[in-house]
Amino acid sequence: MAPRTRIFTAALVVIGDEILSGRTHDKNIAQVAAWLQVQGIRLREVRVVADDTPAIVEAVNTLRARNDYLFTTGGIGPTHDDITVDAISEAFGVPAVVHPEARAILEEYYTSRDSELTEARLRMARTPEGASLIPNRYTGAPGIRIDNVFIMAGVPSITAGMLDALTGTLEGGDPVLSATIGCWVGESEVADLLRDAEKAFESCQIGSYPFWAEGRTGANFVIRSVDPADLTACATMVSEGLTALGKEPVSDGI
Amino acid sequence: MAPRTRIFTAALVVIGDEILSGRTHDKNIAQVAAWLQVQGIRLREVRVVADDTPAIVEAVNTLRARNDYLFTTGGIGPTHDDITVDAISEAFGVPAVVHPEARAILEEYYTSRDSELTEARLRMARTPEGASLIPNRYTGAPGIRIDNVFIMAGVPSITAGMLDALTGTLEGGDPVLSATIGCWVGESEVADLLRDAEKAFESCQIGSYPFWAEGRTGANFVIRSVDPADLTACATMVSEGLTALGKEPVSDGI
Numbered sequence: 349m350a351p352r353t354r355i356f357t358a359a360l361v362v363i364g365d366e367i368l369s370g371r372t373h374d375k376n377i378a379q380v381a382a383w384l385q386v387q388g389i390r391l392r393e394v395r396v397v398a399d400d401t402p403a404i405v406e407a408v409n410t411l412r413a414r415n416d417y418l419f420t421t422g423g424i425g426p427t428h429d430d431i432t433v434d435a436i437s438e439a440f441g442v443p444a445v446v447h448p449e450a451r452a453i454l455e456e457y458y459t460s461r462d463s464e465l466t467e468a469r470l471r472m473a474r475t476p477e478g479a480s481l482i483p484n485r486y487t488g489a490p491g492i493r494i495d496n497v498f499i500m501a502g503v504p505s506i507t508a509g510m511l512d513a514l515t516g517t518l519e520g521g522d523p524v525l526s527a528t529i530g531c532w533v534g535e536s537e538v539a540d541l542l543r544d545a546e547k548a549f550e551s552c553q554i555g556s557y558p559f560w561a562e563g564r565t566g567a568n569f570v571i572r573s574v575d576p577a578d579l580t581a582c583a584t585m586v587s588e589g590l591t592a593l594g595k596e597p598v599s600d601g602i
Numbered sequence: 603m604a605p606r607t608r609i610f611t612a613a614l615v616v617i618g619d620e621i622l623s624g625r626t627h628d629k630n631i632a633q634v635a636a637w638l639q640v641q642g643i644r645l646r647e648v649r650v651v652a653d654d655t656p657a658i659v660e661a662v663n664t665l666r667a668r669n670d671y672l673f674t675t676g677g678i679g680p681t682h683d684d685i686t687v688d689a690i691s692e693a694f695g696v697p698a699v700v701h702p703e704a705r706a707i708l709e710e711y712y713t714s715r716d717s718e719l720t721e722a723r724l725r726m727a728r729t730p731e732g733a734s735l736i737p738n739r740y741t742g743a744p745g746i747r748i749d750n751v752f753i754m755a756g757v758p759s760i761t762a763g764m765l766d767a768l769t770g771t772l773e774g775g776d777p778v779l780s781a782t783i784g785c786w787v788g789e790s791e792v793a794d795l796l797r798d799a800e801k802a803f804e805s806c807q808i809g810s811y812p813f814w815a816e817g818r819t820g821a822n823f824v825i826r827s828v829d830p831a832d833l834t835a836c837a838t839m840v841s842e843g844l845t846a847l848g849k850e851p852v853s854d855g856i
Contacts, residue, residue: 362648364809365807365809365826366809366811366824367631367632367635367648368635368644368645368646368647368648369635369636369639369645369778369780369824369826370631370632370633370634370635370636370637370638370639370645371780371809371824372632372811373629373631373632374628374631374632375627377621377624377627377628377650378621378624378626378627378628379624380624381621381622381623381624382623382624383624384624385623385624390622391622391623391624392622392652392657393622393649393650393651393652393657394616394621394622394648394649394650395647395648395649395650396631396647396648396649397647398646398647399809403646403647425789425790425810425812426789426790426793427789427790427792427793427796427797427810428793428796428797428800428808428810429796429807429808429809429810430810466790466791468790468791468793468794469790471793472790503812503813524623526623526625535679535680535681536679536680536681536720536722536723536726537720537722538681539680539681539682539722539725540722542681542682542683543681543682546682553619553683554682554683555618555619555620555625555653555683556679556681556682556683556684557620557626558679558757559757570620570623570625572619572623
């Protein structure tokens with residue numbers, strides 16, 4: 349297989365005091381990470397920052413400069429602690445403005461519910477100047493795109509709707525494929541095997557994830573590659589190596 | 603109440619390809635965050651980085667310089683992808699060495715299990731030169747402390763044992779207290795109330811966390827402060843404000 353011409357990378361900034369206080373368990377890192385894998389984009393770094401303008405600006409400006417894409421989650425609701433749009437406007441050096449299309453979406457949403465677009469709700473129609481919207485057919489609330497930055501909600505089900513709208517629209521490389529081999533073995537017993545197998549196939553990376561269950565020690569070995577032939581050959585080498593050590597490899601993991 | 607003389611801050615670096623690929627859902631951010639709250643230390647930033655030396659070095663050196671404490675999780679096992687000790691040694695500009703006490707702990711551990719300390723397992727006794735150990739009475743495996751950096755395991759149950767050993771040993775400020783008020787209300791309807799309440803009590807921060815359940819819109823409002831009197835007064839203002847709007851506030855949240 350010809351090597352990929354390039355690797356596409358992304359970063360994620362999770363914005364919210366509630367994650368840093370331990371009150372809310374983040375679900376967006378795993379959700380965005382898994383979605384990016386399918387798009388052929390590699391998630392290279394995640395930062396969790398507080399609802400704090402300088403912290404958001406620093407993270408956004410550092411990470412958008414060194415990745416193809418930057419995603420943010422959190423802080424785009426109607427209340428005083430929702431400062432993401434203002435902070436990202438500051439990061440880009442543009443004003444935050446009411447986006448006419450977002451305003452229309454919200455007006456229709458509240459009118460259809462016998463309610464109205466109050467000043468607080470109108471905050472949700474604000475975007476950095478020059479931004480476009482990420483439609484969301486599931487919950488109505490749009491996300492925001494400016495340059496290579498994608499601003500999404502913090503509530504995981506709403507984030508999911510925005511990711512759905514973006515599926516297939518971003519340029520990515522070959523998707524990363526993976527194979528998992530589980531085994532009832534201490535990972536320290538097979539450290540040499542894993543290192544040798546990774547060395548033998550340049551396109552492959554092997555992660556070793558130990559666990560304890562049923563009173564025994566086990567591990568899953570996850571092999572990742574963009575090359576299907578390398579992946580199969582490397583998985584075979586690991587499986588045969590485990591068998592040679594008197595262990596029983598389990599395809600697809602334990 | 604007299605204001606605190608200072609605020610103690612911490613950062614966390616979560617190290618591991620498995621988090622960035624979406625394969626493993628991180629549990630250490632919430633665990634470390636909740637533990638720090640009790641120690642009176644504020645978690646200010648989290649970064650998730652790959653098993654990649656330059657990425658670890660950058661995150662560790664940036665965050666240890668600007669926080670009182672830095673914690674890391676992941677990458678201290680026996681396999682080739684466990685590079686945290688080497689990377690943090692590089693960050694400090696010291697060699698990685700076998701720590702005699704860690705070696706003794708591992709020797710006893712494996713000998714008592716009719717096994718032996720292989721070369722791969724000896725990797726787990728390595729620390730940056732000059733480091734001390736974080737004992738772990740639950741699973742044996744020690745963590746590592748060098749300067750203000752605390753190197754912990756990635757497996758959450760082992761991380762828990764290391765945090766337990768550190769409980770009460772780190773200097774912190776007054777613990778952050780919180781009160782939660784739940785209400786079946788759209789957060790946009792009470793945005794003014796929340797902003798006014800936060801302004802009225804300088805020591806308080808209010809987070810607004812919307813949800814949808816039972817076919818209705820609700821939100822929890824979390825008030826945080828180091829001052830118990832402010833906290834109570836601010837919570838009362840929010841509760842009375844909700845009642846004045848014809849809503850029913852629910853103590854301790856929905």
